[in-house]
Amino acid sequence: MRASDRAYATLLEEIQLGALAPGTVVGEAAQAERIGVSRTPMREAIGRLVADGLITQLSPRVLAVSGFDADDIRDLFAARRALEEASARLAARRGDRASFAALAAAFSAARPETGEASADAYYALIQRFDAEVDAAADNAYLTQALRTIRTHLVRARRLARDHPDRLRASVAEHALIADAIASGDAELAAHATHVHLHHALAAILDSIDHQADRSASQKGTA
Amino acid sequence: MRASDRAYATLLEEIQLGALAPGTVVGEAAQAERIGVSRTPMREAIGRLVADGLITQLSPRVLAVSGFDADDIRDLFAARRALEEASARLAARRGDRASFAALAAAFSAARPETGEASADAYYALIQRFDAEVDAAADNAYLTQALRTIRTHLVRARRLARDHPDRLRASVAEHALIADAIASGDAELAAHATHVHLHHALAAILDSIDHQADRSASQKGTA
DNA sequence: TGAGCGTATTATGTATACATTGTGAGGATG
DNA sequence: CATCCTCACAATGTATACATAATACGCTCA
Missing domain, CATH: 1.20.120.530 (GntR ligand-binding domain-like)
Known part of the structure; x- marks a missing residue:
């Protein structure tokens, strides 16, 4: 399995289950280290989650888990x-x-x-x-x-x-x-x-x- | 403007206008050199086009412009x-x-x-x-x-x-x-x-x- | 002669170093 | 005292080197 897929699957599940609460800031480096992949595949995973709408761009530089009410x-x-x-x-x-x-x-x-x-x-x-x-x-x-x-x-x-x-x-x-x-x-x-x-x-x-x-x-x- | 955005916009337009015909194989390295960006942002651009459905994965290793009839x-x-x-x-x-x-x-x-x-x-x-x-x-x-x-x-x-x-x-x-x-x-x-x-x-x-x-x-x- | 396997090649996948830019803190000035 | 500017820092954005794996070619064997 590709590292980017693992990163995507992990973050997706955490967001869906609420382990990563809405509003949580998602930094490339931090998440990459936590999941155990390098920044490149993590970057790809985050990009997919942004496309899905599960992660939102708050400002030019900061991404966070989307709200859901x-x-x-x-x-x-x-x-x-x-x-x-x-x-x-x-x-x-x-x-x-x-x-x-x-x-x-x-x-x-x-x-x-x-x-x-x-x-x-x-x-x-x-x-x-x-x-x-x-x-x-x-x-x-x-x-x-x-x-x-x-x-x-x-x-x-x-x-x-x-x-x-x-x-x-x-x-x-x-x-x-x-x-x-x-x-x-x-x-x-x-x-x-x-x-x-x-x-x-x-x-x-x-x-x-x-x-x-x-x-x-x-x-x-x- | 980010290089990945430029690459995405360029490829998107070329596919939409038909300059890149359906079936054309899209290789990271080749497109990156052609557009004038490195592989990393090109990879991101291609990923977005795949998510859009404009580029399709033919086999594990080869991507091509999607057909449209x-x-x-x-x-x-x-x-x-x-x-x-x-x-x-x-x-x-x-x-x-x-x-x-x-x-x-x-x-x-x-x-x-x-x-x-x-x-x-x-x-x-x-x-x-x-x-x-x-x-x-x-x-x-x-x-x-x-x-x-x-x-x-x-x-x-x-x-x-x-x-x-x-x-x-x-x-x-x-x-x-x-x-x-x-x-x-x-x-x-x-x-x-x-x-x-x-x-x-x-x-x-x-x-x-x-x-x-x-x-x-x-x-x-x- | 054709089919299957092994190897070489070439692409993608990943890691990391470097460049660039947004952000925030601190100080200076009005 | 508040506001604005500047500078430093830290994060993202990019390039590239390296690892890995799929594909294609050619060789061998039936």
Whole structure:
């Protein structure tokens, strides 16, 4: 593996998980020494993260981890909705019906609320679903744009916490989208995607609000 | 200006204008010497172009200018439609009505078919319109995705040729979108954008077909 | 004669030294 | 006392030398 890839993967994960908090200043030399690569590959890694939007240029000379708040999440979902609705439509028109029927069945069988292992399996299933939609839509420009969106989405998911009710609903929503694509119903696929993202966004914002409440009351009792 | 920016700008323009034809192998050392920078900034420039999708990795060791054909243009417009419809909707909801009313008036007054100078002025007006829609939509994720799309769009425009009839129609389409945004009609703004992009795509594909015909007949008579 | 392997070549990947420039601290001046 | 200018420092930007690995060529063997 190339040193620049290692540096990129390391910083990406740290930013996505919040280990590198928003606002943290990212210096080439400092990060290079910390990760154990020289400045050249670190420079390349930072450049990619800037292109992704995870690192922002504050002044001509100082880079920092980008901020990420509820407003960003709303904007992120607006862009995601546009792109995934388009993808779903295309997938419904061009996709292989059998594989989406199989995905629909897999979603219907999923029980992500029954433990951590099944939750992980469910997230893997969603990832497979996304990949198959991308492949079916067969549009490099959409896929590329969605790749960036998903990179940011990881940060949003980390701020929230999925509850059993939400997971059950998510299963049903995905099953409907997969069914719609399998039956070639582009409009239903797009609108079901819209509905799904609406609920997903609401759940994330709700979860963040509750956590804010909790930490506020913790402060109050401290 | 930084050497890496100069290298990026130079290569970008050459690819967009077709001076570097699709399929041309891009080697760090060769391009660095040609442009007159060292390998380090050239490497950074090439990395950015790869991220943009204008340069593709053919094998682990060889990079080449990406291909760009009619199918790419169709895919590009599918992604563009998704993003610009979403932007138009947001702009209609959040945008400043006065500035879009002014843009609508500017479009109504435009006469791009009356000469090269007025055509250039018209393209500048479209650029201003795009910038104001971006600002009104106020969504960094959409804007970023559109930036990439527009980078590719330059290549599509170069393959085509706008005719007076198309320019006149384009003026009217833009005026309608601006009007819709100015009046806060999100649905009309989105659908007018859809219509506009439909016609723009048709015109480009039509123009390419005719050029193909022409070059075919030229070959025949040669 | 063709296919497969080994080696030479040449490209990329990395490290580091050097150049350049933004930034901040300190002092001088109004 | 505040503000502006200057200078020093530290970071980024660039060039280049070195390490590494992929590719292509040629040789050998079947």
